[in-house]
Amino acid sequence: MSYLQPTLPQLGWNHFFQQQLSLEEWQATTPSRVAAVHGQIIDIIGEQGQQQINLPGNWQQLDISERPTVGDWLLIHRENTKPQRILERKSLFKRKAAGIEAKDQLMAANIDTLFIVTSCNQDFNLSRLERYLALAYEARVEPVVVLTKTDLVDDISSYVDSAKSLKKDLLVEAINSLDGQSTSILSCWCETGQTVALTGSSGVGKSTLINTLCHRNDQETAEVREDDAKGRHTTTSRSLHFLPDGGILIDNPGLRELQLVDCEDGISSLFEDIEHLAQQCKFNNCQHTTEKGCAVRHALVDGNLDPRRLLSYQKLKAEQSRNSETIAERRSREKGFNKMCRKVMSAKRKRQNEF
Ligand SMILES: Nc1nc2c(ncn2[C@@H]2O[C@H](COP(=O)(O)OP(=O)(O)O)[C@@H](O)[C@H]2O)c(=O)[nH]1
Ligand SMILES: [Mg+2]
Ligand SMILES: [Zn+2]
Secondary structure, eight states, X not given: OOOSSOOTGGGTOOHHHHTTOXXXXXXXXXXXXXXXXXXXXXXXXXXXXXXXXXXXXXXXXXXGGGSOOTXXXXXXXXXXXXXXXXXXXXXXXXXXXXXXXXXXXXXXXXXXXXXXXXESSTTOOHHHHHHHHHHHHHHTOEEEEEEEOGGGOSOHHHHHHHHHTTSTTOEEEEOOTTOHHHHGGGGGGSBTTOEEEEEOOTTSSHHXXXXXXXXXXXXXXXXXXXXXXXXXXXXXXXXXXXXTTBOEEEOOOSOTTOOOOSOHHHHHHXXXXXXXXXXXXXXXXXXXXXXXXXXXXXHHHTTOSOHHHHHHHHHXXXXXXXXXXXXXXXXXXXXXXXXXXXXXXXXXHHHHHHO
16 A cells, blocks of 8 residues: 555545534645654645645744644645644644643644553563553543463463453554554554554564564664654654555653653543542542542452452552642742741741740
């Protein structure tokens, strides 16, 4: 299949995007998908093939969430090739960039499935998987846990069962990334029009898996490309991979380093059982430590709740609220705290003077 001039459905176009266009837009513009963003220059790919466009000056003033990211659909004017607008996103991975203001940083848009890749060895870690799962649920992307290196272990099913215990109906597949027959189990998520992103620790087999799914046996290729990713074209080839089966793969959209921010919904979906229990605690603000009538502790004692899971939930929740607090908010809180300290001190001095 040639992707020099792909059709829109091959690029992931579907009804969700189509119904957003007015009749005028259909006539005056063509939809194109963002393959890579290098500052003000954007690589797009559409029915005309691949091209580079400049982000218009007035777009540079826009809030970051309104600027294009990898995977976005842009309407490009047929005559002057200027981007007109970004179509509403089906899903979005974002994070909060460091800085005084709370600024979003976009990672990837319009992803259908996230392959969370881990290997059947010491990399396998339930709490790490939970972090990725929370991110996927928050972004409204379907997660699939992909366990690699099954050829190196005897007890594959213990890994699979353990991963499946993380959430009801969680999709878990075990593969040998080096073997095309084994990886074909993933092809149902990689059909034409589907966009899949991969994430996971270094060394678990993501590049190997991409090469196998792309029917490339030269493993060096992807590695070399990754190393000299400074050039525009190499970056492009790294961001979007077209699969022979028709799907599109996005290599590690930077989720590995991701701290949880604004991830309340994601955490709630992942730990809905614990949140449901917490609603049954006697006190609204129950911390599930020593309170009477705590349904969460009851479940722990009865063996209906895994202590690791509760700890992981509390840890991720604390992380997300810590990170969600903007620096500005923190400053104002600290200011309030300092003021309170001064007040207490002066009251103390006053009292001392009274004696
Ligand atoms: N035996 C075995 N080796 C694998 C498998 N997947 C990856 N590897 C090897 O693990 C190493 C790291 O793989 P790589 O794809 O570079 O990992 P990445 O960092 O996640 O991209 C390489 O030497 C691969 O050949 C697998 O399923 N089975
Ligand atoms: Mg790699
Ligand atoms: Zn409680």
